Amino acid sequence: MLKESVIEAIKQIVGSENVQLEETDLYAYGYDASPEFYHLPEMVVAPGSKEEIIQILAICRTNHIAIVARGSGSNLSGGTVPVEGGLVMLFTRMNKILEFDKQNLTLTVEPGVITKAINQHIAASGLFFPPDPGSMQISTIGGNISENSGGLRALKYGVIKDYILGLEVVLSNGDVLQTGGKLTKDVAGLDLTQLMVGSEGTLGIITKAILKLMPVPETNKTMIATYRSMEAAAQSVSDIIAAKITPATMEFLDQVTIKAVEDFAHVGLPTDAAAMLLIQQDGHPREIDEDIKTMAKVCRDGDAIDVQVAKDEAEGAKLMAARRTALSALARVKPTTILEDATVPRSEIAALVKFVNETAKKYNLYIGTFGHAGDGNMHPTCLTDLRDEDEIKRVHLAFDEIYQKTIELGGTVTGEHGVGLAKLPYLPWKLGRAGMRADQAIKKALDPDNILNPQKLYGEEVMNHD
Amino acid sequence: MLKESVIEAIKQIVGSENVQLEETDLYAYGYDASPEFYHLPEMVVAPGSKEEIIQILAICRTNHIAIVARGSGSNLSGGTVPVEGGLVMLFTRMNKILEFDKQNLTLTVEPGVITKAINQHIAASGLFFPPDPGSMQISTIGGNISENSGGLRALKYGVIKDYILGLEVVLSNGDVLQTGGKLTKDVAGLDLTQLMVGSEGTLGIITKAILKLMPVPETNKTMIATYRSMEAAAQSVSDIIAAKITPATMEFLDQVTIKAVEDFAHVGLPTDAAAMLLIQQDGHPREIDEDIKTMAKVCRDGDAIDVQVAKDEAEGAKLMAARRTALSALARVKPTTILEDATVPRSEIAALVKFVNETAKKYNLYIGTFGHAGDGNMHPTCLTDLRDEDEIKRVHLAFDEIYQKTIELGGTVTGEHGVGLAKLPYLPWKLGRAGMRADQAIKKALDPDNILNPQKLYGEEVMNHD
Structure with a gap:
């Protein structure tokens, strides 16, 4: 149960109209598009800016409250099911296309933009955003980035990760990362852009993305x-x-x-x-x-x-x-x-x-x-x-x-739907103990309090492995 | 100065013919292709397998000895200069092309393969490996991966990171990661492949790579x-x-x-x-x-x-x-x-x-x-x-x-040559304090003893930031 003081503090940050607490409202946020997983959150919150997210994270860190970032919930592996209750964070207020740069062929967006809207927005330009996950009619770009979604055009054009040039990410300690840029080449530091893509909301909250566009084929x-x-x-x-x-x-x-x-x-x-x-x-x-x-x-x-x-x-x-x-x-x-x-x-x-x-x-x-x-x-x-x-x-x-x-056969336990809860039991088969340990070490390094989408991707044992 | 017992132990592992200790021999490994940086290593060692590398890492960890992995030293930012002395590790014995898979369009190689040899090896197949760093006549693929090298064809074909499907990496704790695979899609766990690419030898020792090939343009x-x-x-x-x-x-x-x-x-x-x-x-x-x-x-x-x-x-x-x-x-x-x-x-x-x-x-x-x-x-x-x-x-x-x-202008301090020592003073301008802290946290997570190419990429302060 969330403390009354926590609820009040979060209402103060985002406005009470952007908080949901009634069980009837919370119900819809307890599951995603996979049928076998369900857990009720304690609060649903829709921040309007990264500043509000930083404040919410501070409260959650102090009070050990889990935060699950959620796009449209069309994901297929239980990844956005809030297994520890806590907060589900929506991006319905952070859904703007910020800039279309025709010279550098980039589009800068907030995470709540519906994926399909991207190609609609640029349709007249002769450019397009190649990734086309099956869910694109309803899914958000933030969700697609967090899942590293694929789609039908991946064979020739690659997947989401191939089209993310830069990200703004709020880490659980309140630090705001600005990774990459409108750059086709950048080797300054570790590739945190790619580390965040597909990390299923476990390492940070994505607040902005620079997308790479391509000329539409003839x-x-x-x-x-x-x-x-x-x-x-x-x-x-x-x-x-x-x-x-x-x-x-x-x-x-x-x-x-x-x-x-x-x-x-x-x-x-x-x-x-x-x-x-x-x-x-x-x-x-x-x-x-x-x-x-x-x-x-x-x-x-x-x-x-x-x-x-x-x-x-x-x-x-x-x-x-x-x-x-x-x-x-x-x-x-x-x-x-x-x-x-x-x-x-x-x-x-x-x-x-x-x-x-x-x-x-x-x-x-x-x-x-x-x-x-x-x-x-x-x-x-x-x-x-x-x-x-x-x-x-x-x-x-x-x-x-x-x-x-x-x-x-040399394969992997998930090609594009993510690990979430559904594939977690199989994950060590692919990564081995060494891979699990490395992932867990990175999770601990960037989210030491384990408040970002806990129990996903690294397993429950993340905080107490040897 | 390396202890006599350390020298003997390493000779035992790799054979004394694969160790260099004379100053005249060491001299060549004190610099790379950038003119301003120089530091003599204490030993140059050429392991023949990942098992030997695991043993060498154990000794270095116990004795706090730095290890700098080095391809051909054609890198342009001081990245392979062994600023703390210690070991320079060569891959001259791990230089085999292991498998050419024509069905999956992949080539599996050891890190010491000369980049140019890759396209020579597959020339008759109608396939090619697009990355073409300026140094490819002499550089190794391991070095190119560690630097995320670019080249003249990057505009259309991308850089090294776009062609690395999987890696085998020995971490400083002796764990052997097997990342990715002969897979065009894989979202099982964090993208450690991309984290290793361009990490300049600071997070692990690459011992194998699966490269993606493409059909040669007509x-x-x-x-x-x-x-x-x-x-x-x-x-x-x-x-x-x-x-x-x-x-x-x-x-x-x-x-x-x-x-x-x-x-x-x-x-x-x-x-x-x-x-x-x-x-x-x-x-x-x-x-x-x-x-x-x-x-x-x-x-x-x-x-x-x-x-x-x-x-x-x-x-x-x-x-x-x-x-x-x-x-x-x-x-x-x-x-x-x-x-x-x-x-x-x-x-x-x-x-x-x-x-x-x-x-x-x-x-x-x-x-x-x-x-x-x-x-x-x-x-x-x-x-x-x-x-x-x-x-x-x-x-x-x-x-x-x-x-x-x-x-x-929205740019970055290095597009393809890496940070090394030359760009380290500028790196915080690009990453900001938040980015530096995140990179440092990951370095600490994967190389807690800071033995892998220390003082690079994260700065000297890596081990004692708040």
Whole structure:
């Protein structure tokens, strides 16, 4: 329970209209977009400036109150669930686009800006912000930075971290870091920008970001290849990369996902195929034509049943939009959707997908797999029911095996959804004891009182390891 | 002085043939490629494996002996000068290319591999490793990673950090980190890969790296634009970026540099021009042609006296090779060359270059400026004589002002050469007290005994700040 004096002090800082304390209001901030984690915060606070954040941090430090920074709560690993109660911090008042610098191709934003608004804001300029996480319609850029979000264009364009040039970050001791700048090169000191990206709100509170923009590619072209086997589809992914082509997007959908998407979006997907690849290339028209031609040949040589090239950008966009519905489409099938995020070297996609299917069969589960095949980033998605305790137990056993296999294949336990609570048990498998210890040492160095999103990323033992 | 027992113990570990102790042998390891810093190490040791490194670290920790990891010593900021004596560690025995993975487009290497050997090794594959630091003929990949080196292709392709997918690092406590992997996406834990890149050997000893490769661009084209004023040249840089073109290379040379290079390389550079831009674009032939045409127009519209397009790749390569001689060419003019590394947002290049010239005049110095204009990364190079104490004093006063101006323009005190000893006095100007404190806290967390390259990056006060 927060002390009355603490509540009053925080109200004084931000104004009582920017504080929520009623359980009915707090309820919405106890969970994120993952189904299995829930904990009620004690207070929700929306500061209006970094100065207010510094003051709030001072109070929390003195009183050992946890602070969880939260964007729109669309994250998929329990990362913003306030497991120790305390404060959930919102950035709804810090949601301005501060500066569009056309000469240096940068956009400076506050953390509460909705990701989609970024490209809307600069649409007329011929520039764009490449990262396109699936949640971008509702997610905030602050949340995307904290999770180092990926998206469909990551194969060619990279992920969020590749587009963050600088940050303003308030540390738990009240220090304000100004990292990086409108600079394409900067080696002055440790790379704290990259350390903060993906640190899931555990090292500091991001209050400003300088984003890197790129020229919009001239045009794009989209194609679909369908397969009788998932292995053949996965092989085509490797073959395309081996043919020295880097498409903007190369998505994989298995039959479960194809059917769910087609049922939902009605775009004419081949529901009898075992797997399909959805590929988009962008750039100079001549180059795209050549790439699409080469990729079509690679797919056909690789036993694709059928290869179709979208007739224009609009048709391509329709297909991409359909792919974006995959999660929602699957979610309609059963009450609970457990979306996973296993990532392997792209040469191992076939092995991973095969193992997922064998494991689903073994545990009698319904798992659809889709994902960013070009990145080796797959999302096996279990359609289940949280109320069915026996099945949920089997879900966990199955994913334990799937992540063990992922690691064996040289992969990682999360490609873009973050560790949060969901992946914490698996994290030591990837990092080893040495990696966990190093991460924990850095956490202790920058947040010695462990008030920033505690119990995440480093585990509960963070404060008492040897 | 190292104790006899320490010397014997280290000889036991690596074999006495891999230890150097004679002053005549040690001499070469007391300096790097910057002229102003020198300190003799007490021992030079070349371990053959990470196991040997772990044992050496244990001895150094117990006995408080400094260890400076050193590639080829081509670094330009005093970063590998062993200011506390102790050990200089070489990687001449850990210089193998371990694996070329054509499916995942990765190359796994030991730190002692010469950077140039990387592209030689994979030349036949149609893949390449884009980073091309000026020193690549002699520098090691371990050194490049530790310095986060840049190069001539950084505008389009980025710098070293963009091509390091994973690292094996021995920490000072003997823990072995395995970061990242053959993965294009990985958000499991803090990004220790990027934290290690550019940390100048202060956080751990790199023993392995997984490098990302890219398909070789189909072809390239090179052009030169010459100007009556440096401001006009700098303006063309901004105008080209504003025209949504990202050339692979966009280099700036002032008249002092043009003359020195022409004198040295005889490639027909326009020695009467106040400044020139050397621009190379690569990719699909059709796209290149359009880009070169657009850039030529932008330069002409921007008051270029003359624009010349190289007739073929060979002529382009000759021009690029001439540019690469800039430092050596300038170094011939006077006994001492002090090469600086000021980096600004690219919109501020003209302002920076103008200020450099005014400052040179003010202090009666001979400064040539060249650099990676597209990155805003300029190398004002003072041609002087270390024996002329009065002039050297003026050099320092001039560069104090130049770096102050760089910071005012939103820039940084080092774009690609690292902090080392040379930039340490300026570092707080960029990072602020908060940034220095955060860096120091991380150093203390990962190297609590301060044995890894002490007195660099964090300053002497690292171990006793409040």
